[in-house]
Amino acid sequence: MKKTLRFLPIWLLFVFLISCSGKKTEKQLTKIDSLEKIMVSLKQELMEINKDTIENRHRIFKKTNDTIAKHIKELRNDESWKYICAYQNVNEPFESMALKYYQYKSEVDSSLKQLSDLKHDVKAKLLSNKEFDTFFQNESHSVKEVSEKVKEEIEMTEDQMKNFDTVHPYLMKLISERKPVKKGHK
Numbered sequence: 001m002k003k004t005l006r007f008l009p010i011w012l013l014f015v016f017l018i019s020c021s022g023k024k025t026e027k028q029l030t031k032i033d034s035l036e037k038i039m040v041s042l043k044q045e046l047m048e049i050n051k052d053t054i055e056n057r058h059r060i061f062k063k064t065n066d067t068i069a070k071h072i073k074e075l076r077n078d079e080s081w082k083y084i085c086a087y088q089n090v091n092e093p094f095e096s097m098a099l100k101y102y103q104y105k106s107e108v109d110s111s112l113k114q115l116s117d118l119k120h121d122v123k124a125k126l127l128s129n130k131e132f133d134t135f136f137q138n139e140s141h142s143v144k145e146v147s148e149k150v151k152e153e154i155e156m157t158e159d160q161m162k163n164f165d166t167v168h169p170y171l172m173k174l175i176s177e178r179k180p181v182k183k184g185h186k
Helices: 002-048 051-070 078-088 091-123 129-178
Strands: none
Touching (some): 002 091, 002 129, 051 078, 091 129
């Protein structure tokens, strides 16, 4: 009985340390989960942007813009100039999203993979507190950077989709009304 009582404090200390270790791991996993949620949401937003639609609208923009440039003298007046200027805002976000879509998708996927790997390492207890803090800081910084960049691009693209849907029909009507009709041979 005395031997059992002698080992009781050591056993209690061991149980306490395991309990604390479990809570530490749980907290670390919760922190990683919060970053994963941000990236999963961002991936979903990015997937809602249809790359083919953006590329198609960018092609239409360029064709319409070329027509406007050729006939600017006939098309330009005080009212139409506002629309022509607003239409120019479409180019950069459409072109940028079309060119960088897969890069953004890759960055989001890479970040999710890094977070998954960090979660694995935490569950396997492969990291000290200091190592976890360092890795978590790096991942947190990466998530913030990627998230801000991609969200800004998505917002600009979505805004210009609305702009395109509003301005393009007006300009097409203006072009059809003002464009000189070529006379055929008799």
